[in-house]
Amino acid sequence: MKDTLDKEQTRAALLELFETLLSRYGALNWWPADTPFEVCVGAILTQNTNWLNVEKAIVNLKREGLLSAEALREIDEGRLAELIRPSGFFNVKSARLKGFVGWLFERYGSLDAMFQGDWIGLREELSAVRGIGPETCDSILLYAGGKPSFVVDAYTRRLFSRLGLMREEDDYHRVRALFMDHLPAEVPLFNEYHALIVEQCKRHCRKKPLCDGCPLTRFCTFLAAGRP
DNA sequence: ATCCTGTGGG
DNA sequence: CCCACCGGAT
Numbered sequence: 001m002k003d004t005l006d007k008e009q010t011r012a013a014l015l016e017l018f019e020t021l022l023s024r025y026g027a028l029n030w031w032p033a034d035t036p037f038e039v040c041v042g043a044i045l046t047q048n049t050n051w052l053n054v055e056k057a058i059v060n061l062k063r064e065g066l067l068s069a070e071a072l073r074e075i076d077e078g079r080l081a082e083l084i085r086p087s088g089f090f091n092v093k094s095a096r097l098k099g100f101v102g103w104l105f106e107r108y109g110s111l112d113a114m115f116q117g118d119w120i121g122l123r124e125e126l127s128a129v130r131g132i133g134p135e136t137c138d139s140i141l142l143y144a145g146g147k148p149s150f151v152v153d154a155y156t157r158r159l160f161s162r163l164g165l166m167r168e169e170d171d172y173h174r175v176r177a178l179f180m181d182h183l184p185a186e187v188p189l190f191n192e193y194h195a196l197i198v199e200q201c202k203r204h205c206r207k208k209p210l211c212d213g214c215p216l217t218r219f220c221t222f223l224a225a226g227r228p
Numbered sequence: 229a230t231c232c233t234g235t236g237g238g
Numbered sequence: 239c240c241c242a243c244c245g246g247a248t
Binding site for chain 1: 241242243244245246247
């Protein structure tokens with residue numbers, strides 16, 4: 001039995017996994033935010049951080065009327081850090097938010113302007129901004145800008161390595177390419193797929209797996225490999 | 229490989 | 239108490 005899939009088999013596998021997750025969890029309609037700018041802020045605040053903690057920080061920012069690029073540009077970095085304290089890493093994240101809005105104004109003037117035109121080029125630019133790594137960048141492109149850029153995170157690696165479709169140590173570009181090269185570049189598909197991966201990993205595919213009731217057991221090599 | 233950091237769950 | 243959390247920079 002061959003242990004590698006060809007392109008068509010990989011495409012079919014990825015789509016079958018998507019359909020299975022979708023039928024289990026339903027459409028999740030990400031990102032949970034009121035505006036594209038709020039998505040950008042959330043994407044930075046959620047770096048290596050539980051989303052519940054991010055929500056607290058977002059509530060603080062909303063209460064202070066700070067969920068706009070203009071307001072964030074004006075606020076003192078130290079005060080911003082205090083407001084986003086619940087999201088953890090507040091000093092670095094405050095600097096990153098200030099850096100992002102500063103760059104945004106200099107380079108484009110507004111989010112709308114930023115999302116006009118070629119998003120491939122924008123991806124390069126965004127990635128070069130301090131504190132915007134590959135995942136944050138793709139989250140902004142997909143969930144704030146509606147661009148078909150697949151988002152990869154630690155959950156994606158954990159799930160798909162356990163499914164035998166990649167190695168956990170594969171770098172970001174390689175993992176992203178698995179999806180970008182085998183799936184149609186459709187925003188609703190990319191949007192739901194990443195959200196469903198997150199949901200699946202919160203519910204079942206944890207570090208310490210909760211395989212009870214997992215919708216993917218029939219695809220999973222993790223149990224079969226006998227390595228919990 | 230280590231630092232950045234609060235919060236909730238087991 | 240300990241760990242994990244929708245990472246990124248050095």
